[in-house]
Amino acid sequence: MEQRSLYTILENAPLAQDVFRLRLLGDAGWIKRPGQFVNIALAGKYLRRPISVCDWDGDVLTLIYKVVGSGTEQMSRMAPGEKLDLLTGLGNGFDAAPARGKKIALAGGGVGVPPLYGLARVLSRAGESVCCVLGFRSHADVFYEHEFRALGCDVRIVTDDGSCGAKGFVTDVLKSLDYDYYFACGPQPMLRAVHALGKEGQLSFEERMGCGFGACMGCTCKTLTGYKRICVDGPVLLSGEVRFDA
């Protein structure tokens, strides 16, 4: 049965404006798919902070998070050697199987980009060719462009102000691409726009969570296949079940 897991911080360094990469030493054997997440306890904060897994290798977990409030701000001040209490094994993650052999596009926005990295690695190793459209606010916010390239992905950067890559929205670039399966992760308006382009794919959602493991129903959304808890029935939903009107 699942036990409380303590991880040791190996690295906790800025990657872009207000964005940090956290590398943790500890059990990564629970990860079944990219796009799963952990829930991190912080001293003095009652709720845990859910953060998606960016990458994993042996017993090292890589997370990328943005400082958005006092909790993540506190996390950003933690030093290598300090311990973090993580709930693991959370979320369904992306299913790479239906994309096999297809022309795959990954669409990421902001802190929605990190889980796509782990997915891109899985897809690349399986020999799939992957095109990534990564959206950020501005040049100072961009991260992991080169890491995605190093996996062999075709990487397109989009920024709101055009200070890096194309100017505009992720969908502005995405709709010009030739793809027939997509994976998307980012803010709700981006997901809605990607979904509206009409191809088949998977979308990873964010929601305020109470627990992260399905007990409180705090993060339920309506889908065409019933009510889904983002934490256990998601965060990844199929394009065919998603409803943006509900």
Add this chain to the structure above:
Amino acid sequence: MEQRSLYTILENAPLAQDVFRLRLLGDAGWIKRPGQFVNIALAGKYLRRPISVCDWDGDVLTLIYKVVGSGTEQMSRMAPGEKLDLLTGLGNGFDAAPARGKKIALAGGGVGVPPLYGLARVLSRAGESVCCVLGFRSHADVFYEHEFRALGCDVRIVTDDGSCGAKGFVTDVLKSLDYDYYFACGPQPMLRAVHALGKEGQLSFEERMGCGFGACMGCTCKTLTGYKRICVDGPVLLSGEVRFDA
């Protein structure tokens, strides 16, 4: 004006059963008298913990505290090099002047003993001869016997079970001594018994405090000279003003 003071832990080591000595590096210039106290902030605890000053020298403060709950338990796990946030300059402390040239007895019980050490040092240096009666529950609880001796005090240990020194109460030994001024610090029943012996002296009280600096009236007691806040009008009261009936 008073500023928030951060101290660095130099030592935090067990001295007797559940009793720890904490040596802190930082400003000790505020101390005017033995018997004053500090109020210590602890992470995750809303109220500060008032702890009497045992001794001070240059920029080193020595406190002795007993683990009585989760706050002091937490404090006991802190390591040298860690910082503590202290409110300082608290309490009136013992006034050595009225004892000058008299036959002085110090009566201490348990964690009431530490502030008497700083007082004994002040009195000894002033050339006074001091007899100390120090009461503890049992042999394992005894501390600072030798430290008091090293100041030149005549030290009598009393324990509830006779496992060290005399068996019985502090007052059992005190009443056999020839003294005409006393200083007492310890649990309320001990203070009451010492006071009942009828000599002149000063008594240091403990009370649950809200603030430690006179704002909340949480620790007020009735005296013959009016209502006194233990934190600012005390903790030391004169034998002539104390009321145990109120």
Add this chain to the structure above:
Amino acid sequence: MPDLSVRLGTLELKNPVIPASGTFGFGYEMARFYDLDLLGAISLKGTTLHERYGNPTPRIAECREGLLNAIGLQNPGVHAVIEHEIPRLRQVYHGPVIANISGFALEEYVETAALFDACPDVDLLEINISCPNVKHGGMAFGTQPEAAREVTEAVKRACKKPVYMKLSPNVTDIAAIACACKEGGADGLVLINTLLGMVIDPRTGRPVVSTGAAGFSGPAVKPVAVRMVYQVYAATGLPVIGVGGVATADDVIEMMSAGASAVQVGAQNLVDPWACRNIIEELPHKMQKYGIEALSDIVGRAHRA
């Protein structure tokens, strides 16, 4: 070996620790964390006659030592709970089950309660007249003594199993509500449900939770819960299940000293899914430390001089 067993009327629990309704789902999903048969009992997710989605998200906000929730009674309806959820729970849990029942009208409470009453897997009925998160959602029944008495009477008439009324703390006089439930025939009381609170994001100036105000729980509310358990125990003498901010074995002992015969652990399950197990494991050590031989001995000891 210290004796952890307690009684709720005729129902015996091997220990007083019960996950509170709404913080443990229908139980079976928690079996990934520990053996649920360790628990004293389980209180199921609040159930209504018909399926409910609940409130729009965000339904959750954080605050100091607690959280707000505005789930809004999301549940699949009593029929689905009896047909699907309870059988699934029974595959991994064999102890006492408490059904938690909400309604929007007297008849709904009665119909839902009667269905659970007829379900052999349910041991005790917890009637929630205190949900703060739905309009006309029970809290009205829990803030008027006369209305509280009427619901209690109506449910009691329709059911054979013990009926415990779950009370709202958002009232001037909790003892009056509790006494009204007693007059209505309640076998026991469960308190407190959540306080009504609000968290506003200083950045946007808007409430974080979609409903504005929402139910506030966690260690922050424990002093209110202990005070109300103390008052209700004194006023009614009925068995009380104490709930509100319990996170440690010391909290269980505090709540029982105030007058609780058993204790529910709520918010803490959400941040520490092993909370109930840890408390049950910690209790014998604390009992030994405080010289408590049998937990049932300390019920209401704060009232004894």
Add this chain to the structure above:
Amino acid sequence: MPDLSVRLGTLELKNPVIPASGTFGFGYEMARFYDLDLLGAISLKGTTLHERYGNPTPRIAECREGLLNAIGLQNPGVHAVIEHEIPRLRQVYHGPVIANISGFALEEYVETAALFDACPDVDLLEINISCPNVKHGGMAFGTQPEAAREVTEAVKRACKKPVYMKLSPNVTDIAAIACACKEGGADGLVLINTLLGMVIDPRTGRPVVSTGAAGFSGPAVKPVAVRMVYQVYAATGLPVIGVGGVATADDVIEMMSAGASAVQVGAQNLVDPWACRNIIEELPHKMQKYGIEALSDIVGRAHRA
């Protein structure tokens, strides 16, 4: 430079930060920590017609993110406050002064308020109909709308200065009490006073504070305070002084967004005597961060869609 000034009716404060009654003594002892003229106003220790010792000790208990207190209105009586305490405060503080008034009968409230009304050093009268720590000690006036209206009316008749009623959160319907005060002619409202809570020592099984139940305050109660300020602002439109768990500049902004025109800082002064100064220094930075030019602009913005 961001504009921190706010208004309570006709009274202008240079910033909204006021130490709450009972957490700052009569003010002058706090001058050792910082220049009190930084403050928006000071609310004095609760004062009654006659001198009071208050409750036996222990009067204080700790809880998660807060404390219980049962001081019981210790004060030297209104005459001594006017003759000795206020002049001592005036030596170190020159800003607005709020007198906080408690009573045990209508006539006592009126007589005490009238004396403060005649004191030129007092700018605003805060009528405490919500002290939980003394028998017949005001809270009865604060839990019945009709009684609240009567006290308000009687004090208003006897006084020329602005009369603000300080409300108890221990009620089913805070808006009803607030509206009753408005009907009685209140110029404004102050809320919340302390919640009624209890802490029991698990070792002894006995309440820690001598009175058993006591007043619960600190960051733990903030969600309840924000919710009630929100409700009362919507129900009355009167100026509200928000109090309850405020410890940071963000808390001030949250409370003002809910509807407070000014904010009192209570428990936090006890654990951090520089709390008010720190909040005042932090406010301009937070305002800049959130794009707030004038604090007075955000009063009640949580109500605007």
